[in-house]
Amino acid sequence: MSKEFYFIACFFISFQINAQLINWIIIDFAPYYINTDELEVQGRDRGVIELLHQQLPGYSFSYSQLPGSRLLHELANPQHNFCFLSLYKTPERLKLFHFSNHPSTIGLAPTIMMKKSTALKLKLQSNKPISLAELSANHNLVLAASSNRSFGKSLDAIIKSIPAEQKIYRAGNDVLNSLMTMLHKNRVDLLLGYPDEQLYLAKKLGFIDEIEIFTIKEAPSYSVGYIGCSNNSLGKDNIAQLDQALLSIYSLPQYYQVLSRWLPEQFHSDLKIMLQQEVGQYGAKVAP
Incomplete structure (x- = not known):
C-alpha cells in the first residue's frame, strides 16, 4: 500500500x-x-x-x-x-x-415562585394565573431570573422592560440555586423558572413549605x-x-x-x- x-x-x-x-x-x-x-x-x-x-x-x-x-x-x-x-x-x-x-x-411553561408571605401580602389566590407585567409595574417587586436562557418571546420582552433596579438577571454555575437562596432570604421577591426545577430545588434546599408557585398569564400553556x-x-x-x-x-x-x-x-x-x-x-x- x-x-x-x-x-x-x-x-x-x-x-x-x-x-x-x-x-x-x-x-x-x-x-x-x-x-x-x-x-x-x-x-x-x-x-x-x-x-x-x-x-x-x-x-x-x-x-x-x-x-x-x-x-x-x-x-x-x-x-x-x-x-x-x-x-x-x-x-x-x-x-x-x-x-x-x-x-x-x-x-409546563415558566412559572413564578414566591414566598407564601408575599402572596398573602399581594392578596393572590392560589392556583390562579398572575401577570408578571402587572406585578412588576404595580408592586415594585424584585424579579430574579437566569440570563443565559430564553423564557419565550413574551416573557423575554417583559424581563427586558423591567427596570434594572427591579431585577436580578444573573448567569453562572448553579445560578438558580443561588437565586432561590436569595428568595429564601428575602433578597428578591419573585423567581422565574419552571415548576419541576423550582420544586426540585426548593425541596433540596429545605424550604418547600415556604413557597408558592403561580402560572403566568403572559406565558403559553406549555x-x-x-x-x-x-x-x-x-x-x-x-x-x-x-x-x-x-x-x-x-x-x-x-x-x-x-x-x-x-x-x-x-x-x-x-x-x-x-x-x-x-x-x-x-x-x-x-x-x-
Missing part, C-alpha cells in the same frame, strides 16, 4: 468515525442534568438523550460538561461540533444553530424545547438523524416517564394533554 493511499484511507476512516459521533453539551442544571454519580442518568434531558441513543445504534454519543454561562457561546461556534437538548427557538438563535424540526421536550447543533455540515447531518429519532421515541412509554420524572404529581395529567397536542401534529401518538 502506497503512503498516499494509506493517508487517504486513514483520513476517510477518521472522517467516517467523526461523522458517526454526536457530542452533547451537558450542564449542571438539575433536574434536567444531575451530574452526580448516583443520579447521572436520572436528569430529564439526559434521559431523553439516552432514548435517542437507543434509536441510533450506529452513532456514538459523547458528553462535554460546560458551565451554563458558556453554553450558547460554545454551541454557536461553527468550529466546534456540539448538540444540546431542549433549546427555545428564537429568530436570533435560528441564525446561529441548526435546529430540529420536531420538539425534544415538552413541559413550553417546547428543540435540539440545537453547531452551524456546520456535521451539525446539519446530526440534526437530520436526531429529527428522525425524535419521531420514534414519542410513542415509547419511557418518553412520557422521563418527561414527568421530576414533575409534581398534580401536573402529570396536564403534561399528558400537552404532549398529545404537540406530537399529534407530526402524526405520532403518546403511549397510554
Whole structure:
C-alpha cells in the first residue's frame, strides 16, 4: 500500500468515525442534568438523550460538561461540533444553530415562585394565573431570573422592560440555586423558572413549605424545547438523524416517564394533554 493511499484511507476512516459521533453539551442544571454519580442518568434531558441513543445504534454519543454561562457561546461556534437538548427557538438563535424540526421536550411553561408571605401580602389566590407585567409595574417587586436562557418571546420582552433596579438577571454555575437562596432570604421577591426545577430545588434546599408557585398569564400553556447543533455540515447531518429519532421515541412509554420524572404529581395529567397536542401534529401518538 502506497503512503498516499494509506493517508487517504486513514483520513476517510477518521472522517467516517467523526461523522458517526454526536457530542452533547451537558450542564449542571438539575433536574434536567444531575451530574452526580448516583443520579447521572436520572436528569430529564439526559434521559431523553439516552432514548435517542437507543434509536441510533450506529452513532456514538459523547458528553462535554460546560458551565451554563458558556453554553450558547460554545454551541454557536461553527468550529466546534456540539448538540444540546431542549433549546427555545428564537429568530436570533435560528441564525446561529441548526435546529430540529420536531420538539425534544415538552413541559409546563415558566412559572413564578414566591414566598407564601408575599402572596398573602399581594392578596393572590392560589392556583390562579398572575401577570408578571402587572406585578412588576404595580408592586415594585424584585424579579430574579437566569440570563443565559430564553423564557419565550413574551416573557423575554417583559424581563427586558423591567427596570434594572427591579431585577436580578444573573448567569453562572448553579445560578438558580443561588437565586432561590436569595428568595429564601428575602433578597428578591419573585423567581422565574419552571415548576419541576423550582420544586426540585426548593425541596433540596429545605424550604418547600415556604413557597408558592403561580402560572403566568403572559406565558403559553406549555413550553417546547428543540435540539440545537453547531452551524456546520456535521451539525446539519446530526440534526437530520436526531429529527428522525425524535419521531420514534414519542410513542415509547419511557418518553412520557422521563418527561414527568421530576414533575409534581398534580401536573402529570396536564403534561399528558400537552404532549398529545404537540406530537399529534407530526402524526405520532403518546403511549397510554
